[in-house]
Amino acid sequence: MGLTVAQILLLAAGMPLLSFVLLIFFGRRMGYMAGAVGTLLIVVTLGLSVTASIEWVAKAEFNQRHYVEALAYPWITLPGVGAENPATPRVLANSVGSALVMGVLVDSLTVTMFVMVSLVASVVHLFSMAYMKEDPRYSRYFAYLGLFCFSMLGLVLANSLIQMFVFWELVGICSYLLIGFWFEKRGPALASKKAVLVNRVGDVSFLIGIGILLLHLGPASLTFFDGQGNAVLSSAVQTAVHQEMGGAEGLQGFARLLSPEGANYLTHNFGATFWGYNWLTWAGLCIFGGAMAKSAQFPLHVWLPDAMEGPTPVSALIHAATMVAAGVYLVARVFPILTMDARLVIAIIGCITLLAGALIALVQTDIKRVLAYSTISQLGYMMLFLGSGGYVAGLFHLFTHAFFKSCLFLAAGSVIHALSGEQDMRRMGGLWKKMPITAGTFLLAVLAISGTPYFSGYYSKELGLAGVYEYAMALHQQSLDRHLAMMLFWVPVATSYLTAFYMWRCWWLTFGGKARDEELGEHAHETSLMTLSLIFLGGLSVVAGYEFFRVPSVLGKSLPAVMALGGGEALTLSVMPSEDVQAMVSQWAIWAFVAGPVAAIGIYFAGFGLANRVRRLPGVNLVYLWLVEGMYFDALYDGILVNGTKAFSVTLGFVDRYVVDGVVNMAGYAMRGVSRLSGLMDARVVDGAVNGLAEAARLGGRGVLAPQGGRIRIYVLGLFTVLAAVAVGTVVYVLAAR
Amino acid sequence: MVLTLGHFLMVSVLLLAAGVITMIVKRNAIGILMGIELILNAGALNLVAFNAFGFGGKIDGQIFALFVIVIAAAEAAVALAIILNFYNNFASIDVEKGTSLKG
Numbered sequence: 133m134g135l136t137v138a139q140i141l142l143l144a145a146g147m148p149l150l151s152f153v154l155l156i157f158f159g160r161r162m163g164y165m166a167g168a169v170g171t172l173l174i175v176v177t178l179g180l181s182v183t184a185s186i187e188w189v190a191k192a193e194f195n196q197r198h199y200v201e202a203l204a205y206p207w208i209t210l211p212g213v214g215a216e217n218p219a220t221p222r223v224l225a226n227s228v229g230s231a232l233v234m235g236v237l238v239d240s241l242t243v244t245m246f247v248m249v250s251l252v253a254s255v256v257h258l259f260s261m262a263y264m265k266e267d268p269r270y271s272r273y274f275a276y277l278g279l280f281c282f283s284m285l286g287l288v289l290a291n292s293l294i295q296m297f298v299f300w301e302l303v304g305i306c307s308y309l310l311i312g313f314w315f316e317k318r319g320p321a322l323a324s325k326k327a328v329l330v331n332r333v334g335d336v337s338f339l340i341g342i343g344i345l346l347l348h349l350g351p352a353s354l355t356f357f358d359g360q361g362n363a364v365l366s367s368a369v370q371t372a373v374h375q376e377m378g379g380a381e382g383l384q385g386f387a388r389l390l391s392p393e394g395a396n397y398l399t400h401n402f403g404a405t406f407w408g409y410n411w412l413t414w415a416g417l418c419i420f421g422g423a424m425a426k427s428a429q430f431p432l433h434v435w436l437p438d439a440m441e442g443p444t445p446v447s448a449l450i451h452a453a454t455m456v457a458a459g460v461y462l463v464a465r466v467f468p469i470l471t472m473d474a475r476l477v478i479a480i481i482g483c484i485t486l487l488a489g490a491l492i493a494l495v496q497t498d499i500k501r502v503l504a505y506s507t508i509s510q511l512g513y514m515m516l517f518l519g520s521g522g523y524v525a526g527l528f529h530l531f532t533h534a535f536f537k538s539c540l541f542l543a544a545g546s547v548i549h550a551l552s553g554e555q556d557m558r559r560m561g562g563l564w565k566k567m568p569i570t571a572g573t574f575l576l577a578v579l580a581i582s583g584t585p586y587f588s589g590y591y592s593k594e595l596g597l598a599g600v601y602e603y604a605m606a607l608h609q610q611s612l613d614r615h616l617a618m619m620l621f622w623v624p625v626a627t628s629y630l631t632a633f634y635m636w637r638c639w640w641l642t643f644g645g646k647a648r649d650e651e652l653g654e655h656a657h658e659t660s661l662m663t664l665s666l667i668f669l670g671g672l673s674v675v676a677g678y679e680f681f682r683v684p685s686v687l688g689k690s691l692p693a694v695m696a697l698g699g700g701e702a703l704t705l706s707v708m709p710s711e712d713v714q715a716m717v718s719q720w721a722i723w724a725f726v727a728g729p730v731a732a733i734g735i736y737f738a739g740f741g742l743a744n745r746v747r748r749l750p751g752v753n754l755v756y757l758w759l760v761e762g763m764y765f766d767a768l769y770d771g772i773l774v775n776g777t778k779a780f781s782v783t784l785g786f787v788d789r790y791v792v793d794g795v796v797n798m799a800g801y802a803m804r805g806v807s808r809l810s811g812l813m814d815a816r817v818v819d820g821a822v823n824g825l826a827e828a829a830r831l832g833g834r835g836v837l838a839p840q841g842g843r844i845r846i847y848v849l850g851l852f853t854v855l856a857a858v859a860v861g862t863v864v865y866v867l868a869a870r
Numbered sequence: 871m872v873l874t875l876g877h878f879l880m881v882s883v884l885l886l887a888a889g890v891i892t893m894i895v896k897r898n899a900i901g902i903l904m905g906i907e908l909i910l911n912a913g914a915l916n917l918v919a920f921n922a923f924g925f926g927g928k929i930d931g932q933i934f935a936l937f938v939i940v941i942a943a944a945e946a947a948v949a950l951a952i953i954l955n956f957y958n959n960f961a962s963i964d965v966e967k968g969t970s971l972k973g
Contacts, residue, residue, distance in 0.1 A: 209872045844902075844965050848893045 137184050137191075138201050138238045141246055144180035145285035147173045148253075151278035159271025166271035167261040170278055174257050177281070178250040181243075188243045189686065199689065201238040202291055202357035204364075206231035209351075233355040235291035241464065241527065241690035244683065245288040248531055249454050251672070252538045253281045255665045256449040259542050262661035263445050263549055273313060273443070280306035284454050288461065293342050293354040293365070293419075296462070300338065300422070303455050304331050310450060311442040323438035330435040334425020338462075341418030344411055348372055356465065366468035369412060416474035419466055420481075427459025427511045430485040434765050436508055440500040444545030447500060452507050452541050453534035460514045460530050467523055467691065479519030479603070483623050486512030488763060490630040494637075495747075495759045498555050499544050502638045506581070507537055509631065513596065516624060522599030522709075524688045529592035531683055536580040536589055536673035543574035543666055547642060550656040557638070558740065562647035566656040569663040571643040573670030578639045580673040582632030584725035588677035595684065597624060598709035598717045628721045632728020640736050648739055878919035885912035899953045899963040906949070907942060914938040 135143075151173040159166045191199070209231045257277060264273050283302035290296040312324030345354060345365075353368035423429070428436040439451045450456070463470075463478065470478070489509030496502045510533050517526035548555055550567060564571035580587040583594070600621050607617035647653050676683070709717075735742055747756040758764065889908030896902050914935040921931020953963055960967045 207871070843969060845894050845897070848890070852890050852894075 136201065137188050137243070138203060138236045140180050140184040140187070141238060141242070141285075141289060142236060144177045144184065144246065144250065145282060145289060147177040147180070148278040148281035148285065152275050152282060155271050155275035155278060159275055162271060164265075164270070166274050167257070167264070170274035171254070171257040171261060173278070174250065174254050174281060177285070178247075178254045181246040181250045185243045185247050188238075188240070189682070199239065200357050200361040202235060202359060202361055204233045204235035204291055204355050204358050207234035207295075208232045232294050232351045233292045234295050235355070235359075236289050237291035237356050238289070239357075239690045240686045240688075241461075242288050244527070244531060244687055244690075245461065246285065248534050249281070249284050249288065252453040252534055252669075253277070253284075253449060255669055256445045256538065256542070259448075259545065259662055259665040260443070260445040262659045263545055264443065269313070273310075276306060276309050276313070277446075277449070280310065280450060280455070284458070287458055291356050293345070293356075293466075296465070297335075297338060297342060300426070300458065300462075301335065303450075303458060304328070304335070304426075307331075307439070307450050307455055310446040311439045313443055313446070314441075317441075320441040323435075323441040327435040327439050330432055331425045334422045334432060337418050337425070338422025341415050341420075341422065344415040344418060348411055348415075363468070365466075369469045410471070410473070412469065413471045413473045416466065416470040417477060420463060420470075420474065420478055423459030423462045423515075424481065425459075426462070427456050427515065428485075428508050429459070429481050429512065429515060430488055431765065433485065433489070433508050434762075434769060437501050437504045437762065440498075440504050444500065444541060444548055447504070448538040448541030448545065451504070452537040456507060456511060457514075457530050457534065460511065460518065460526060463515065463518050464523065464527055467518065475519045475521065476607075477519070479516050479600075479620060482512045482515030482517075482519055483620055484512070485509070486516060486627050487623050488512075490627045490634065492759050492762055493634045494630065495756055497557050499547065499557050499560070499638065499642060500541075500555055502557075502634060503537070503540055503544060506540075506631070506635065509627065510537065510581070513593070513624060513627075516620070517596035517599060520600045520603035520620065522596050522603075523691050524684050525592060525596035525599050527687045528677075528684050529589075529596055531687075532580070532588040532592045532673070532676045535669055535676045536577040536587075539573055539577040539666065539669035539673050540581070542662070542669060543570050543577070544642075546570045546658060546662045546666065547656075549662070550658065551652055554652055557641040559649040559652055560642045560647075561645045561649075561653075561739065562643070563653060563656060564643040566653060567643070567658050570658055570666060571639075573666040574639055574643065576670040577673045578635045579725070582635050582725050582728050583628055583721060585722065587674055589673075590725075591677035591684075593628065594714060594718050594721065595709070597621070597628075597721055598714040600624060601717050602709050602713055625717075625721045629724045629727055632724040633732050636729040636732035637736055640733050641739075644733070645737065645739060875919055875923040878915060878923075882912045882915045882919065885909075885915065897964050897966050899956060899965050902965060903946065903949050903953070906945065910938055910942045910945070 151170045155162070155166050155170060162169065257274070260273065260277070264270055267273060280303060283299050283306055287296060287299035287303060290299055308324045308328050311327050312320045314320045315324070342354065349365075349368045349372060353364055355364040358364050425432045425435075436451060436456065440447055442451070486509045489505045489507075489512055493502050493505035493509065496505060510529070514526045514529050514533070517529060546567065547560070547563060547570060550563075550570075551560070554560070576587070580589040583590045604617050604619075604621040607620070675681075735746075747753055761767070885908050889905045889912060892905030892908060893902050896905065917931040917934045917938065919931075921928065921934075925931070956965075956968055957963050
């Protein structure tokens with residue numbers, strides 16, 4: 133076939149859209165065929181993505197450092213915005229002028245994401261066919277899944293920030309629809325509302341970030357790459373910074389802003405660059421704000437645990453593997469324009485998130501909430517890796533995480549399905565006898581997430597931690613407090629032990645030991661479609677990190693080198709830690725895969741007995757309560773934001789009732805007094821004359837009563853018919869007068 | 871594509887038409903209320919569009935649009951109260967049921 137990779141991927145993204153359109157209009161008539169249609173179309177997408185990826189890797193140009201296939205078309209010209217902006221690169225200005233750009237961007241990152249998304253989506257479709265079989269809105273469920281897959285693939289293909297924002301909102305609305313899929317119940321309805329509201333905070337922040345860039349760079353520069361494959365956004369930023377700083381100093385300043393050596397610049401000028409008005413840093417941080425909400429970073433993570441109210445396959449697809457990864461993807465896309473200050477903030481937020489998520493996951497007893505907090509923690513890892521300059525490591529972890537976490541969620545879904553909706557691990561236990569395949573695949577994913585050697589999670593986590601180590605060392609060699617800087621490394625290392633512990637705890641409480649509720653698990657069984665999906669994902673969560681797939685090296689090709697202006701060496705933006713550092717860091721984190729299961733099975737061997745005794749100890753009980761309530765974030769937001777808004781409205785209502793109404797009532801009383809006087813006059817003198825008139829009017833009124841049926845819609849119809857007739861008449865008159 | 875006043879007016883006309891059709895076709899009182907909101911928004915869009923293309927630099931149109939939004943909110947509150955009373959009287963929000971406006 134003579135299709136280019138971009139065309140194949142466009143076709144692939146169109147398939148789920150087709151599935152959405154078919155199912156939303158004809159789905160109800162299709163019955164159970166609806167699931168098969170949706171699954172078939174997404175499998176076609178998978179086939180196309182894999183074809184595209186093979187073609188991409190085979191390309192001759194791939195041997196170059198960086199290669200892009202991009203299309204960029206002018207989309208909307210904003211009257212008067214940034215038309216004459218000098219920072220707009222001349223190459224692009226010739227082809228699109230000062231328009232916002234819409235297009236297609238294909239580089240190694242896009243291709244990798246396509247394969248990952250369509251792979252997980254296919255498996256989730258397959259799984260859902262069995263999981264949602266009894267649901268009355270079966271076809272609508274698959275329609276929503278199709279819309280989501282289309283939006284996610286569109287987000288990955290988008291070639292400008294503004295186009296990305298459109299798809300960003302689309303995946304948000306799909307998440308809302310699917311969290312609240314069972315909207316008759318109170319829990320899902322509230323959870324979907326919460327997800328939208330929290331994401332709104334991030335979306336506004338994202339939009340502000342786009343606004344800052346628009347103001348400084350002009351509309352066309354929001355494009356990532358132009359039609360010839362030249363980087364637009366990053367070179368526009370470079371030009372603008374160069375102009376602001378001027379000359380050789382500007383060149384150096386830019387180099388320092390973006391390169392790892394910039395740690396020096398950062399720490400010496402921390403006050404000057406960050407808290408002073410540095411638009412580039414603020415733009416980066418505002419865009420990261422959008423990623424914070426979507427990827428559930430502290431303190432905007434509160435919606436993700438509640439999002440577990442949706443159907444479990446949806447949690448696997450949207451809230452574990454793909455949509456929550458969109459934030460990480462966004463940070464990776466704008467990676468070349470993030471200043472060192474912005475990156476430091478991203479690393480710190482990621483570090484806090486990964487610790488908080490893991491701590492809360494330690495004490496949860498709802499199987500899906502454990503997985504949700506674990507997702508938050510893993511997303512924190514990705515952000516930390518990206519923030520510390522490990523571009524490849526962050527995305528590699530995103531890739532491997534998608535497989536093992538969706539495997540975990542689908543296995544949990546299989547358990548929940550078998551126990552007719554029970555999610556509480558306190559009533560599970562001993563299920564491995566009844567569901568051996570589910571238990572086995574869950575175990576594979578647990579091994580992967582806890583960093584067991586030769587499982588996928590091990591490779592990505594070790595690579596990332598080594599990068600973080602080098603970053604922390606670089607920070608502490610500068611004037612930043614030594615211990616504070618090394619925290620960025622030690623916290624994730626310690627958390628990898630927590631991760632292994634809580635995941636093994638989750639596995640043991642669900643599948644291991646003796647059944648705590650014999651009655652509940654009595655009829656538990658597995659269905660063939662579900663186990664098929666699980667085996668597939670379980671296998672992938674073992675092998676996804678292997679050298680054979682070359683994922684890290686492929687991902688590495690997607691980061692453009694920034695050429696220093698006026699010649700000079702190209703700057704490398706990402707850190708690729710050396711083998712020595714990897715080996716050394718490995719010693720610290722690797723033992724989690726032994727310590728985790730030993731501790732977890734040791735404590736929970738006979739159920740909750742020992743754990744319950746520990747948590748009642750003085751001091752420990754307070755910490756337990758704090759963690760089990762999710763660190764009281766919900767209470768805090770409820771108290772300050774929700775109740776604050778309510779109190780404000782009550783105050784306004786009070787003012788309205790007593791102050792405004794009082795004045796109005798007073799005027800009313802006065803008026804009534806005056807009216808009484810004039811009423812006397814009226815009754816005697818005026819009425820006589822009026823009554824005569826009224827008699828006449830009543831006779832006339834009876835005549836026009838006929839069309840007045842009291843039907844308000846008829847009135848509206850009449851009203852607008854006359855209005856339209858007058859408008860048409862006017863136009864005809866004016867035309868005739870010419 | 872360069873956005874001109876015509877594009878905005880076209881969107882506005884479509885909105886108005888959608889609103890009017892909604893008002894005529896819907897029997898549900900809340901549906902009619904939605905139609906009214908569409909019509910109001912069509913008006914607000916006109917104000918903003920004329921301002922942007924006719925009076926560059928001024929924001930009179932935007933301010934008017936803000937008023938429209940506020941009035942729309944007030945109108946929704948009043949209309950919902952009416953619908954509530956309608957329901958109390960007719961045990962339904964089907965406007966065809968209430969024909970006592972005649973005469």
